[in-house]
Amino acid sequence: MFAVTILGNNSAIPTPDRHPTAQVITYNDQLILVDCGEGTQMQLTRYKIKRSRLRHILISHLHGDHYFGLIGLINSLSLLGRTDPLSVYGPPELEEIIHLQLRAAATVLKFDLQFHPLLPDKTGFLLAEKDLEVHYFPTKHRIPCYGFSFSMQRKKRRIVPEQARVYEIPAAYFSRLQEGADYERKDGTIVKNDWVTLPPPKGKKYVYCADSIYDEDLIPHLQGADVVYHEATYLHGLLERATDRYHSTSVQAATLALKANAKRLLIGHFSSKYTELEPFLEESRPVFAQTELALEGVTYLI
Amino acid sequence: MFAVTILGNNSAIPTPDRHPTAQVITYNDQLILVDCGEGTQMQLTRYKIKRSRLRHILISHLHGDHYFGLIGLINSLSLLGRTDPLSVYGPPELEEIIHLQLRAAATVLKFDLQFHPLLPDKTGFLLAEKDLEVHYFPTKHRIPCYGFSFSMQRKKRRIVPEQARVYEIPAAYFSRLQEGADYERKDGTIVKNDWVTLPPPKGKKYVYCADSIYDEDLIPHLQGADVVYHEATYLHGLLERATDRYHSTSVQAATLALKANAKRLLIGHFSSKYTELEPFLEESRPVFAQTELALEGVTYLI
Incomplete structure (x- = not known):
């Protein structure tokens, strides 16, 4: 979660x-x-x-x-x-x-x-x-x-159970596999870790932009985020007021999310x-x- | 009000x-x-x-x-x-x-x-x-x-309109009457203020006792109040806890109101x-x- x-x-x-x-x-x-x-x-x-x-x-x-x-x-x-x-x-x-x-x-x-x-x-x-x-x-x-x-970046590799069974790796060793270790069978042969595991799931990123005037300097921090929270204190008709008070408008928040290539925007x-x-x-x-x-x-x- | x-x-x-x-x-x-x-x-x-x-x-x-x-x-x-x-x-x-x-x-x-x-x-x-x-x-x-x-103690005396009419006092003078002034008629005779007014209505008193342990030293301040607010953080079964924490119980608040001869108690x-x-x-x-x-x-x- x-x-x-x-x-x-x-x-x-x-x-x-x-x-x-x-x-x-x-x-x-x-x-x-x-x-x-x-x-x-x-x-x-x-x-x-x-x-x-x-x-x-x-x-x-x-x-x-x-x-x-x-x-x-x-x-x-x-x-x-x-x-x-x-x-x-x-x-x-x-x-x-x-x-x-x-x-x-x-x-x-x-x-x-x-x-x-x-x-x-x-x-x-x-x-x-x-x-x-x-x-x-x-x-x-x-x-x-x-x-x-x-x-959020899970560090554990994901075991592919069918593959682990093929190489007869005991379940007790799975936590080592998740950490990336290879497995040495009784006959001395090595099972490479990536034969039986997949990389950790892709990380997720959430960015909270607090209060801010429209500021493209934020873009590197938002780049590729799964969810961005950006303030939208005013509707765009009050752009001047927003700017005076160092706040942003609905349209500005959306523009920044677009330019940063975010996946979703919360305003x-x-x-x-x-x-x-x-x-x-x-x-x-x-x-x-x-x-x-x-x-x-x-x-x-x- | x-x-x-x-x-x-x-x-x-x-x-x-x-x-x-x-x-x-x-x-x-x-x-x-x-x-x-x-x-x-x-x-x-x-x-x-x-x-x-x-x-x-x-x-x-x-x-x-x-x-x-x-x-x-x-x-x-x-x-x-x-x-x-x-x-x-x-x-x-x-x-x-x-x-x-x-x-x-x-x-x-x-x-x-x-x-x-x-x-x-x-x-x-x-x-x-x-x-x-x-x-x-x-x-x-x-x-x-x-x-x-x-x-709350109203300072203005209350005019008795029928009496004011008897002495033919003009309405323009009523605010002076409320302040306690006598009235001099055209013929030079004096109408004493208390012939045509009553004292101000009795004052009202509200006392807020904030947070307190049961304390009879408060009684002089509560004496005769129309409404007293006293804390009752705990029911009386938790008297010891109330005392430890410098708070009061339901029964203690009521006892103080009784001893102070208050008219009503808010807890x-x-x-x-x-x-x-x-x-x-x-x-x-x-x-x-x-x-x-x-x-x-x-x-x-x-």
């Missing part, structure tokens, strides 16, 4: 039905939370996503609609008795914001909160878990802001001024047909 | 249906927000309470379930174009918590945010607006915590462990019959 679940698809001003940005990446049995707007902990409860399985929280930037729910979530995890460590990645100022609020409440967390600052304008490796690697890259916004790229971060979201699709799909709305509570397989 | 609307009646860990503490005092056409747990801005929207009418926000203490929604509300008020000043009252550390987050977002508020620190263990006058006065007093909790007492701040709230009433009413549950979205006249 490699999927993203949308918890919030709204931009700055939340409403009871549309929440600020947060999404959960599921890989194997673990979860990564990406951004954490106000109310995220309630959204996790609403959609029955187990907070205890969270291992990492990535915060793209310090506009409130992307992180005001973080301190409440951290606080609740501690009240619920969490003891597993939790890693938080975000702009450096976030560390003091968290600790100032913990100190004011005389709260001592029951778990180890490991803070990893994202350094301005850097690109690079963020974390690895089993078959998943996460990288980050800067986007162009009013304040320092980062996108995140999630690559979100819709301005509260829009009560209907269908027009976003109507504008995006003529440019990039595989566009979908990021809808709250919906899980998109990658 | 002098009333309190409950926006959240839950304690520390919020759920999609039960929110952390927040309530709105309505007096005349203005609003005072008392505490501001995560999601308060969405609750204001849900219950169609106009954020623009907020003048003062009082924060009782710096446990997150009482203030984690404040920065989001302040941010949204600015995004919505507010220019009227807003006063925030709370423990001193709150000022830096707000400003650190505004700085991190490079946000310059469009309105004047006036911060008024509540000083440890003080009791006294907080603010006055038209006919309303607000005082504060310390409660006993794990960290510095304050309750707030709202006294709230229920632990998330309780899915049914009726048992709180069943325990409180035998002690103090005029107990009601603080229910989200409900407005209680004072």
Whole structure:
């Protein structure tokens, strides 16, 4: 399972039905939370996503609609008795914001909160878990802001059982085969690994572009992604406003997905001024047909 | 109109249906927000309470379930174009918590945010607006915590129209009468004010006790209140846990209301462990019959 679940698809001003940005990446049995707007902990409860399985929280930037729910979530995890460590990645100022609020409440967390600052304008490796690697890259916004790229690449080769039987390889040896080892039969002959296995399945890639003005510098990071999430705060009629505010439009998000040769595009971060979201699709799909709305509570397989 | 609307009646860990503490005092056409747990801005929207009418926000203490929604509300008020000043009252550390987050977002508020620190263990006058006065007093909790007492005392005397007619007092003079002035007739005779007016209506008093262990030192502040809000985090079977955590039980809240000779008691701040709230009433009413549950979205006249 490699999927993203949308918890919030709204931009700055939340409403009871549309929440600020947060999404959960599921890989194997673990979860990564990406951004954490106000109310995220309630959204996790609403959609029955187990907070205890969270291992990492990535915060793209310090506009409130992307992180005001973080301190409440951290606080609740501690009240619920969490003891597993939790890693938080975000702009450096976030560390003091968290600790100032913990100190004011005389709260001592029951778990180890490991803070990893994202350094301005850097690109690079963020974390690895089993078959998943996460990288980050800067986007162009009013304040320092980062996108995140999630690559799931299974390392184990796939055994072809019929072939393994032909060479009489015992099942106990299969895990070695998955790692790429050859097999030596009792008579001393060697069974080459690639006679009985296939390469690991092709990797999958999800890219979260956070908030950004239209920026073709992002293309290398999106190149060939299975799913790209890009903000579309405004319909294209408000292109000027989008540009002024370092945001993008429906058409711009679609254009970038097209140029990056992405397979699918999820759009979100819709301005509260829009009560209907269908027009976003109507504008995006003529440019990039595989566009979908990021809808709250919906899980998109990658 | 002098009333309190409950926006959240839950304690520390919020759920999609039960929110952390927040309530709105309505007096005349203005609003005072008392505490501001995560999601308060969405609750204001849900219950169609106009954020623009907020003048003062009082924060009782710096446990997150009482203030984690404040920065989001302040941010949204600015995004919505507010220019009227807003006063925030709370423990001193709150000022830096707000400003650190505004700085991190490079946000310059469009309105004047006036911060008024509540000083440890003080009791006294907080603010006055038209006919309303607000005082504060310390409660006993794990960290510095304050309750707030709202006294609505109309200052205008009530004119008895029939009497005013007897003395031929022109309507243009009525506002002077309301202020207590006598009237001099053309023939020089004096009409004493109390011949034609009655005293202002009796004042009303609402007292919010925030979070507190059972504490009879609060009684002088609650004395004779029309409505008292007191926390009842636990049913009485968990008295020991309540005491350990500086919280109160259903029975303790009722006992305090009884001893303070309050007219009505609202209980709230229920632990998330309780899915049914009726048992709180069943325990409180035998002690103090005029107990009601603080229910989200409900407005209680004072």
